[in-house]
Amino acid sequence: MIAKKNLLGIEFLEPSDIYEILDKAKGFTQQDLSGKSVAQTLDGYNIINIFFENSTRTQTSFEIAGKRLGALVTSINVKDSSIKKGETLFDTALTLNAMKPDLIVIRHPYSGAVQLLSEKIDCSVINAGDGKHEHPTQALLDAMTVLRRKNQLSGLTVTICGDIAHSRVARSNIFLFGKLGNSIRLVGPATLVPDCFKEFGVEVFNNMREGLKGADVVMMLRLQKERMDGGYVPSEREYFHFYGLDEEKLSQAKSDAIILHPGPMNRGVEIDSELADDLSRSAIQEQVEMGVSIRMAVIESLIARVIDK
Numbered sequence: 226m227i228a229k230k231n232l233l234g235i236e237f238l239e240p241s242d243i244y245e246i247l248d249k250a251k252g253f254t255q256q257d258l259s260g261k262s263v264a265q266t267l268d269g270y271n272i273i274n275i276f277f278e279n280s281t282r283t284q285t286s287f288e289i290a291g292k293r294l295g296a297l298v299t300s301i302n303v304k305d306s307s308i309k310k311g312e313t314l315f316d317t318a319l320t321l322n323a324m325k326p327d328l329i330v331i332r333h334p335y336s337g338a339v340q341l342l343s344e345k346i347d348c349s350v351i352n353a354g355d356g357k358h359e360h361p362t363q364a365l366l367d368a369m370t371v372l373r374r375k376n377q378l379s380g381l382t383v384t385i386c387g388d389i390a391h392s393r394v395a396r397s398n399i400f401l402f403g404k405l406g407n408s409i410r411l412v413g414p415a416t417l418v419p420d421c422f423k424e425f426g427v428e429v430f431n432n433m434r435e436g437l438k439g440a441d442v443v444m445m446l447r448l449q450k451e452r453m454d455g456g457y458v459p460s461e462r463e464y465f466h467f468y469g470l471d472e473e474k475l476s477q478a479k480s481d482a483i484i485l486h487p488g489p490m491n492r493g494v495e496i497d498s499e500l501a502d503d504l505s506r507s508a509i510q511e512q513v514e515m516g517v518s519i520r521m522a523v524i525e526s527l528i529a530r531v532i533d534k
């Protein structure tokens with residue numbers, strides 16, 4: 226059982242914590258997750274999901290994960306909440322805390338906001354993505370997918386391509402795959418892959434074909450226009466020409482390289498649509514599937530700290 230109260234980032238996990246979560250999640254993938262066949266270990270526990278930014282995959286899979294474990298899951302629609310009447314973020318946190326939930330899952334557009342809120346909250350907090358900072362459960366489900374496809378989680382060459390500058394998924398994966406002993410390459414235009422990322426011990430490439438050479442895992446990222454305050458790329462057409470993944474560029478990677486994308490995808494901008502749907506290369510749907518098992522594992526681990534006290 227991971228001994229931590231919160232899951233705020235991969236940065237704060239030991240490799241043993243990561244393997245423990247993956248092991249637990251593997252157990253869930255081997256169960257029939259339909260109907261009521263999963264042990265309802267969290268019967269009577271309360272989970273609140275509050276997402277201050279849009280989400281399809283993360284919010285839904287946290288909700289399904291909590292319900293499959295038997296917890297009562299309340300998802301707050303921020304658009305209908307008292308935040309719209311001017312209630313501050315801290316007052317919202319104090320209000321939710323007063324209802325004594327066992328776990329709160331938070332997504333917020335500002336980097337560091339989830340950590341600040343966690344300091345006001347007594348129960349466990351999971352970061353479901355904070356600005357450009359971290360998206361820890363995404364990196365864990367990415368690792369789970371890689372482990373299933375490659376049968377190993379170290380000694381791989383992992384190439385992450387695209388809008389690294391604005392990506393919490395990139396940061397969490399840099400921490401995760403770095404901690405587990407993999408070579409990490411970042412690929413993109415200089416505007417989207419600032420040199421400061423080199424301090425994470427990664428290699429930076431502005432030429433995509435060079436960065437893909439011999440890669441085992443190719444992770445494509447979305448252009449995060451909602452976090453851009455200017456023109457980072459000349460046009461989407463030109464971006465695809467230089468940095469969109471297509472068969473020709475992918476041929477530089479190993480012949481059994483797998484393609485990942487956290488979603489949502491901009492088809493024809495960062496990835497060729499047919500390649501995204503080619504199940505022999507693309508593990509994108511498997512990533513979504515693993516999201517439920519990983520979130521079940523994380524939820525159960527954090528609440529187990531309280532149960533086992």
Ligand code: CP
Pocket residue numbers: 279280281282283284354360363487488489
């Ligand atoms: N990967 C991811 O975080 O997707 P959503 O924004 O749909 O949750």
